[in-house]
Amino acid sequence: MAGTSEQRTIVLGAIGIWAALFLLGASSLAYALIPGLPLKLPAALVVVVLQAALVLGGFMRLGKASALVRTTALIGIVWLSFLFMMSFADLWTR
Amino acid sequence: MLPEASTLAPSVDRIFWGLVGLSVLIMAIVGGLVFAFAIKYRRGTDAYRGPLPEWMSREVEIGWTVSTLFVALFVFWWAAAAQLPHFLLPKDALEIHVVAKQWMWKVQHPEGVREIDALHVPVGVPVKLEMTSQDVIHSFGVPAFRIKQDVLPGRYTTTWFEAKEVGDYHLFCTEYCGTDHARMTGTITVMQPEAYARWLSAQPHGEDLAGEGGQLYTALGCSACHGANARVPAPSLAGLYGSQVVLTDGSRVTADEDYLRESIERPEAKVVAGYSSTMPAYQGVASEEQVVALVAYIKSLDDRRSAAR
Amino acid sequence: MSSTPILVEPFEEPERQREAMVFGLWLFLATEILFFGGFFFLYAVARMQDPVGFAKGAARANLLLGTVNTVLLMTSSATLTVAERAAQAGWMRGARGAILATLALGTAFLAVKGFEYREDLSEHLFPTSPAFPFSGLVGATRFWSFYWFVTIVHAIHLTIGLGCVARLLRLDLPRRWMVAEVTTLYWHFVDIIWLLLWPLLYLVGP
Amino acid sequence: MKVDDTGLLAREPDETSYLTAGTTLRSWLLSTDHKRIAILYAASITVFFFIGGAAATMIRLELFTPAGDLTTADEYNRLFTLHGVIMVWFFLIPSIPGTLGNFLLPLMVGAKDVAFPRLNLMSWYLYVTAGLFTLAALLLGGVDTGWTFYTPLSTLYSNSYVLLAAFGIFVVGFSSIATGINFIATIHLLRTKGMTWMRLPLFAWAMYATSLVMVLATPVLAMALLLICGERLLGLPIFDPRVGGDPVLFQHIFWFYSHPAVYIMILPAMGVVSEIIACEARRRVFGYQFMVYAMLVIAVIGFLVWGHHMFVAGQSPFASMIFSFLSFVIAVPSAIKVFNWTGTLYRGRIRFSAPMLYALGFVGLFTLGGLTGLFLASIPVDVHLSDTYFVVAHFHYIMVGGAVSAFFGGLHFWWPKITGRLYNENFARSAALWLFFGFNFTFFPQFILGYLGMPRRYHEYPPEFQVWNVMSSTGAVVLAVGYLMPLFYLGYSLLHGERAGDNPRDATGLEWTTSSPPPQHNFHEPPVVRSEPYAYHDWDEAPGDADETPQTDPA
Structure with missing residues (x-):
């Protein structure tokens, strides 16, 4: 049986990441609701990227995963960028 | 061959x-x-x-x-x-408007002559086709000219050719468009310029395209707001075509055919800075041909102004 | 310590099996990235075409319920992480409790979503509804098309996730914690998608 | 061991051969054995091949005459849609990966099974479910959008069973993804001891490259089709031009999948052909490493060329230029492969067996298919040729002349391993030649038709095109007869064929070290690989002796 200290580490670790996610979400909400601030969409997207990084690193332990797994995670994004790049090459030059 | x-x-x-x-x-x-x-x-x-x-x-x-x-x-x-x-599209080309629908080609000459599934053009003159579709995607393909261009709903596409030899050539719809796709064909007749002029004058003339648009401009109520004496605040259309328009969100667009068409059909999409969006949408109110005519009229406003200068 | 993991054909060593399961699931997540990526691409194009119309449409989305759901899903990710790590550490009471909490939070998400849908429908916020308030407005109409489409697709993903998480309760977790690990990965991915949808659907400002 | 009636020493099928390891229907339908799943796939793709083939025959018969007299326009449109949908998603894409890939990949890397056997079985069930949806759409009255489902025809104007068919294809996509994930994980994690990356047979490499494309392209198609379903089912106007939807956007996401899908069809074929040519020419594959890199480069750049389907679609000239450029670039790795296959023959000791005839036929037909691809990558020529029969001929050279030839070649090559029996070589060779002839007879005239401007998907056409159409249709009849031939002699072999030895082709791969048919768990002991995949070395042995080193032996 696992000791209580290990149990505490598990729970506290999750709570810590959760709190960070929550604060990021709250800041995103605040930024969106305060009128007159510039670059709302980019700001919201930056927050999402940070949140995703927290989930990927903290919850999904991508940092500790093998190189193979990390490459796989990256490849989806890279291929998606192909779709965006090539399609926008059309849309922006029509 | x-x-x-x-x-x-x-x-x-x-x-x-x-x-x-x-x-x-x-x-x-x-x-x-x-x-x-x-x-x-x-x-x-x-x-x-x-x-x-x-x-x-x-x-x-x-x-x-x-x-x-x-x-x-x-x-x-x-x-x-x-x-x-x-x-690069040629300047001073003969501008023909093409509206495609399932399963028919509707063609309109600048003088207002209309044809269906046929197009008469003079030899040795660049011809520019301004095309749009009323329903699905079609494609205007003339193998003898080696041209082909998809005709899209909700957008204008353009292609051009300069015929070199007198004769009759196949026009095919080359983008699959439903049941009678194979029957959406026509004939391009290339004529000597004099013969073309004779043919043109022998056709029943409607108003020329811009003139027809001018009548619609009044009939559909455009002039009530965009006219010179209108009391409702609406941007003037004279000289609009080809100019840069500043929108409410600060961005700029060039007032080309696509912009004019969009603004007739869905005026709220790009509102000119300083005006509020009060214009009704003409989508479904004005037919595709009427929109073509209106756009032609708005373009002609530009011509008249520069001629007056 | 946890007991010996159950080996499934064709594997002969637990470490290899775990690597394969995690790798396989990440491959699946890569397909999910591209799946939702296709949607986000269309969303991006539509929004750039008519940002003002988008904002007009989004103004009617229920920010409160959307935000509540974001918090619910965030929390469920945390509880499922606790479950997975507890299972791996052999702390079965903790694992079961955390799984049940995750199930409760996920179900709550769907319930809130259901309420939100009912409210949207009562306000005719469906593009084909005859009383759709934005009919004729390009951006707003497309916003609501995207809203319905993607929230339904996301809800389907979440429902599948709930099924997978519920299945964990019936497994011999001390020996099959690897299943908990990959289930968790999927759940977190669905969470990330929502974290991205939240600003795109609810925080659209002019 | 016993001596059979031919007088040769042959082994009775192993007690635990995968074929005899259970004979109930249940033992087949719930089997997680990759070899049985391969057989399930083989049976089901055969059914779909003949359904799609019947539609093709009807299409060609209709085109004998310029008038639309055999079928109505609507029937014709439903026929070519059916032909396209069935052949693309229910035959070509699963053909080699689902059958030969499933059967051989674990054997070739020395594994007991694929990484996720239950997922593998699920992939077959998804395939069958999807097939039933699509067949239901067919039986209820068909679909008339073409296999491309272009909007707004498919969303707003078609009065046919688009929803059922699109959903069917959405589901079959998951089957493809499951296969892809399985293969990638198998190759990464289940290679046996000594099986380094550069010792993998080219077929395994081909499966790897194919799986990459399956995994990364299919989900985008799934989204495109789901959006069509959303628009048809719920009325959500996503591509509707009346609310600013852009039909060209659908084409972008459709071709983001559907162009790489061509490589899902042709990469496995390249793998099969490499195996056959090396073994039948008794020669190491010329430029093994270049072959590997060429396949990987094709798999990656294949994702960046889709816009060449859209040169006349209203895409910007700038984008067309980029796509045209990349399309020319991707011709290079394909050319490398053709030259390497040719180079492999050099100094070989060539056996003209049926699989070799298919493989050599593949090289010729694929080369012509690839070269005509250059026409379509050149913008001005493509403007003239796109949506004409030139395109139809081009992709049939790749998909039928290429992929189907290779599938037949592979089927014959590994037939003794899969079934444990030999087929009649003379019948098989005649069929191969017959198909090669019939194929060219059918499709070469279509290049000419295309240059003359005959549009595709026309059930009526101007009379001046008739000569070439009659030629093509006559060829199609020849081809249709040809495709029935293997049914007979392979069927006969299945029941009465001579027993095959473990390695009747004297090949080097791990799959040939097992008994024929292989035992249920493939290898009694995990094999250890000690040499490269194509150690054929004809020169240091007297003719007649073994001239190959199996991968389990040191070189």
């Missing part, structure tokens, strides 16, 4: 036959080697079969990689260079 009936056709054919030559050459090399090896090294012959030296496969490999890359890039350059001039 397929006639080369437009000024574009010879340059397309040159590349086509060049590629045929290249293909024959490569097929001859590959096929010849396969046959020669198949005969020489078939089971039972006493041809020499020792190991290949290491360097050989490497050198050969790099050699043919580089040479195919070179050939590929050369063909790309050749084809792209031939295409570039065709991307």
Whole structure:
């Protein structure tokens, strides 16, 4: 049986990441609701990227995963960028 | 053989036959080697079969990689260079409006003459086609001219040609468009300019396109707000075509056909800075042909103003 | 310590099996990235075409319920992480409790979503509804098309996730914690998608 | 061991051969054995091949005459849609990966099974479910959008069973993804001891490259089709031009999948052909490493060329230029492969067996298919040729002349391993030649038709095109007869064929070290690989002796 200290580490670790996610979400909400601030969409997207990084690193332990797994995670994004790049090459030059 | 009936056709054919030559050459090399090896090294012959030296496969490999890359890039350059001039639309072209619908081509000459599934054009004059579709995607393809352009709903597409030889040519719809796709064909008749002028004058003339648009402009109520004496705040349309328009969100667009059309059909999409969006949407109110006519009228406003200057 | 993991054909060593399961699931997540990526691409194009109309449409989305759901899903990710790590550490009471909490939070998400849908429908916020308030407005109409489409697709993903998480309760977790690990990965991915949808659907400002 | 009636020493099928390891229907339908799943796939793709083939025959018969007299326009449109949908998603894409890939990949890397056997079985069930949806759409009255489902025709204007068919294809996509994930994980994690990356047979490499494309392209198609379903089912106007939807956007996401899908069809064929040519020419594959890199490069650049389907679609000239450029670039790795296959023959000791005839046929037909691809990558020529029969001929050279020839070649090559029996070589060779002839007879005239401007998907056409159409249709009849031939002699072999030895082709791969048919768990002991995949070395042995080193032996 696992000791209580290990149990505490598990729970506290999750709570810590959760709190960070929550604060990021709250800041995103605040930024969106305060009128007159510039670059709302980019700001919201930056927050999402940070949140995703927290989930990927903290919850999904991508940092500790093998190189193979990390490459796989990256490849989806890279291929998606192909779709965006090539399609926008059309849309922006029509 | 397929006639080369437009000024574009010879340059397309040159590349086509060049590629045929290249293909024959490569097929001859590959096929010849396969046959020669198949005969020489078939089971039972006493041809020499020792190991290949290491360097050989490497050198050969790099050699043919580089040479195919070179050939590929050369063909790309050749084809792209031939295409570039065709991307530029000619100035002072005869402008024909084409509206496609399932399964019919509706054509309108600038003088207002309309045709269905047929197009008469003079020889030796650049003809620019402004095309849009009422329903699905169609494609305006004339093999004898080597042109083809999809005709899209909700957007204008353009292509052009300059006919070189008098005659009748096939017009095909080349983008599958439903049941009677195969019957969405027509005839392009290329005539001597005098014959074209005679033909044109013998046709029942409607108002010319811009004139027709001018009548619609009043009939559909546009002039009530955009007119010179209107009391409702609406932007003036004179000189609008081709100018830069500043929108409410600060961005700029060029007032081209697509913009004019969008603003008639869905005025709230791009509202001019300083005005509020009070104009009703004409989508479904004005038919595709009426929109074409209205756009032609708005473009003519520009002409009249510059003529007056 | 946890007991020996159950090996499934064709594997012969637990470490290899775990690597394969995690790798396989990440491959699946890569397909999911591209799947939702296709949607985000269309969303991006539509929004750039008519940002004002988008904002007009989004102004009617229920920010409160959307935000509540974001918090619910965030929390469920945390509880499922606890479950997975507890299972791996052999702390079964903790694992079961955390799984049940995750199930409760996920179900709550769907319930809130259901309420939100009912409210949207009562306000005719469906593009084909005859009383759709934005009919004729391009951006707003497309916003609501995207809203319905993607929230339904996301809800389907979440429902599948709930099924997978519920299945964990029936497994011999001390020996099959690897299943918990990959289930968790999927759940977190669905969470990340929502974290991205939240600003794109609810925080659209002019 | 016993001596059979031919007088040769042959082994009775192993007690635990995968074929005899259970004979109930249940033992087949719930089997997670990759070899049985391969057989399930083989049976089901055969059914779909003949359904799609029947539609093709009807299409060609209709085109004998310029008038639309055999079928109505609507029937014709439903026929070519059916032909396209069935052949693309229910035959070509699963053909080699689902059958030969499933059967051989674990054997070739020395594994007991694929990484996720239950997922593998699920992939077959998804395939069958999807097939039933699509067949239901067919039986209820068909679909008339073409296999491309272009909007707004498919969303707003078609009065046919688009929803069912699109959903069917959405589901079959998951089957493809499951296969892809399985293969990638198998190759990464289940290679046996000594099986380094550069010792993998090219077929395994081909499966790897194919799986990459399956995994990364299919989900985008799934989204495109789901959006069509959303628009048809719920009325959500996503591509509707009346609310600013851009039909060209659908084409972008459709071709983001559907162009790489061509490589899902042709990469496995390249793998099969590499195996056959090396073994039947008794020669190491010329430029093995270049072959590997060429396949990987094709798999990656294949994602960046889709816009060449859209040169006349209203795409910007700038984008067309980029796509044209990349399309020329991707011709290079394909050419490398053709030259390397040719080079492999050099100094070989060539056996003209049926699989070798298919493989050599493949080289010729694929080369012509690839060269005509250059025409379509050149913008000005493509403007003239796109949506004409030139395109139809081009992709049939790749998909039928290429992929189907290779599938037949592979089927014959590994037939003794899969079934444990030999087929009649003379019948098989005649069929191969017959198909090669029939194929060219059918499709070569279509290049000419295309240059003359005959549009595709026309059930009526101007009379001046008739000569070439009659030629093509006559060829199609020849081809249709040809495709029935293997049914007979392979069927006969299945029941009465001579027993095959473990390695009747004297090949080097791990799959040939097992008994024929292989035992249920593939290898009694995990094999250890000690040499490269194509150690054929004809020169240091007297003719008649073994001239190959199996991968389990040191070189």
